[in-house]
Amino acid sequence: MNRRAIAQGLTKTLNASVNEVLASSQQCTDSSALRLGITGAPGVGKSSMIARLAAYRANKDKQLSILAIDPSSPLSGGSLLGDRIRMADLVDNPDIYIRSLPSRSANDGLCNNVPALIKLLEDADFSEIILETVGVGQAEYAIRNQVDIVILVMQPGSGDTVQSMKAGVVEMADILVVNKDDMAGADIIYAELGEIAARGGRLEGWYPKVVRMCARDGKGIDKLSEAIDQAVAWQAQHRDVELINAQRKRYQLQSLLERRVDELLNAAEPQLLSDSVADCFSHIAGAIKD
Ligand SMILES: Nc1nc2c(ncn2[C@@H]2O[C@H](COP(=O)(O)OP(=O)(O)O)[C@@H](O)[C@H]2O)c(=O)[nH]1
Ligand SMILES: [Mg+2]
Numbered sequence: 001m002n003r004r005a006i007a008q009g010l011t012k013t014l015n016a017s018v019n020e021v022l023a024s025s026q027q028c029t030d031s032s033a034l035r036l037g038i039t040g041a042p043g044v045g046k047s048s049m050i051a052r053l054a055a056y057r058a059n060k061d062k063q064l065s066i067l068a069i070d071p072s073s074p075l076s077g078g079s080l081l082g083d084r085i086r087m088a089d090l091v092d093n094p095d096i097y098i099r100s101l102p103s104r105s106a107n108d109g110l111c112n113n114v115p116a117l118i119k120l121l122e123d124a125d126f127s128e129i130i131l132e133t134v135g136v137g138q139a140e141y142a143i144r145n146q147v148d149i150v151i152l153v154m155q156p157g158s159g160d161t162v163q164s165m166k167a168g169v170v171e172m173a174d175i176l177v178v179n180k181d182d183m184a185g186a187d188i189i190y191a192e193l194g195e196i197a198a199r200g201g202r203l204e205g206w207y208p209k210v211v212r213m214c215a216r217d218g219k220g221i222d223k224l225s226e227a228i229d230q231a232v233a234w235q236a237q238h239r240d241v242e243l244i245n246a247q248r249k250r251y252q253l254q255s256l257l258e259r260r261v262d263e264l265l266n267a268a269e270p271q272l273l274s275d276s277v278a279d280c281f282s283h284i285a286g287a288i289k290d
Contacts (some may be wrong), residue, residue, distance in 0.1 A: 001063060001097060006124050010099055013116045018260045021116055033122045034232060035037070036130045037143040040153035045179040046132050049153060051090055051225075057128065057228075058095040065121045066090075068100040068132040069111050097126070110142050112259065115252040118146065144172055145247040148239075149231050151175045151224075154193070156185035160168035172202050175227050178212040181220060184278050186212060206234055260288055 016024075025073040038046050045088050058064040091097050101111045110133060111117075121129050144150055152173035157180075161203055170176065176193045178186055190212050211221025211228035264284050265272075272280055 001094070001124070003097060004064075006051065006097060006121070007099065009120050009124075010101075010117060013113050013120055014101060014111065016113055016116065018256050018263070019289075021113055021256060024116070031119075031122045033126055035118060035147040035149070036128065036228065037133065037147035037150045038130060038153060039133045039143060039150065039173075040177075042134055044155045045215045046152045046153050049177065049179055049213070049221075050130055050132055052215050052218050052221045053129065053224060054090060054096050054098075054106070054227055056218075060095060062127040063095045063097070063125070064128045064130065065097040066099070066132065067100070067117060067121070067128040069102075069114075069134070072145060095164045097121075107195045110126050110146075112255075114142075114146055114255075115248060133212075141168075141172070142251070145244070148235060149174045149228060151177055151228075153177045153179050154189060156181040156183045156189045170196050171199075174201055174203070174206065174208055175224070175233050176208050176210045176225060178210070179215050181212045181214045182216065203235075203238065205238060257288070264288065 010116060038050055040046050047068065050068075054064050054066060065150060090098055101117075114131075118129055118131075131147060150173045152170060152175070154177065156178065170193070176197060178190045178193065180186070191209065195212045200206070201208040206222050209230060211220060211224045211227050212225055215221075254255050268283065268287075269282075272283060275283070
């Protein structure tokens with residue numbers, strides 16, 4: 001893997017303007033790479049879990065990349081993952097590429113040009129691409145259509161965690177993880193998630209797997225990896241590739257349009273706003289294509 005080229009490509013793509021993305025006219029749709037989305041509140045152990053998972057799943061025939069879109073992620077700070085696992089463990093792994101990205105640039109909790117960033121990694125022949133997003137509600141919805149499998153990570157002991165999660169966030173996951181199994185209260189949240197999973201997931205016929213693990217010492221990572229393989233096998237039989245591609249395209253289209261409208265509004269203010277809303281609207285709508 002050419003880390004330098006990948007790093008430069010990612011930076012360029014991250015900063016690409018709407019027009020540059022359009023000009024590249026790449027189809028950011030389904031491919032052979034497996035896309036895993038890992039989400040959950042800050043501090044539940046997403047980064048720690050990803051480090052374990054990546055080390056467990058990567059090998060010379062299966063290279064893996066990680067995009068961490070998490071402003072609070074220690075990935076960006078240097079010392080990755082708390083006490084036991086260090087960034088160095090992954091950085092030294094020839095089969096893993098990690099990049100952390102600022103989420104400031106997009107308003108949905110992801111960053112700009114996520115579809116094109118993923119496409120770049122797919123073209124670089126990674127077999128698996130892991131996206132870490134901070135659990136702010138919006139990002140879960142934004143990520144859902146960009147990945148094949150959504151993994152929601154939770155931890156015990158935060159009281160009424162499951163009930164208090166925004167409706168739909170838990171239901172949207174394909175795999176539910178109770179991390180920090182070493183902490184008190186893990187049984188309770190595990191049972192709660194089991195009940196939710198039994199109702200069925202976002203894909204009809206798929207009942208989300210519930211996995212408990214401890215990212216700190218790695219216990220249970222084999223179960224998580226197994227759950228991913230089961231979800232992949234199930235999806236291979238049941239997924240509607242045309243629908244998935246349409247949803248991915250729609251997301252990309254919508255985020256490019258939103259950015260373009262933002263750009264135009266910023267450029268036109270404040271004079272523009274002295275007109276009626278209808279006039280402003282026609283002005284912006286007309287300018288979108290220019
Ligand atoms: N007790 C315990 N702590 C953990 C476990 N996994 C992660 N942590 C700690 O939780 C904190 C947040 O972890 P991090 O991976 O950065 O969480 P993220 O914000 O979700 O990416 C760190 O101090 C980790 O060492 C675990 O399984 N058990
Ligand atoms: Mg993190």
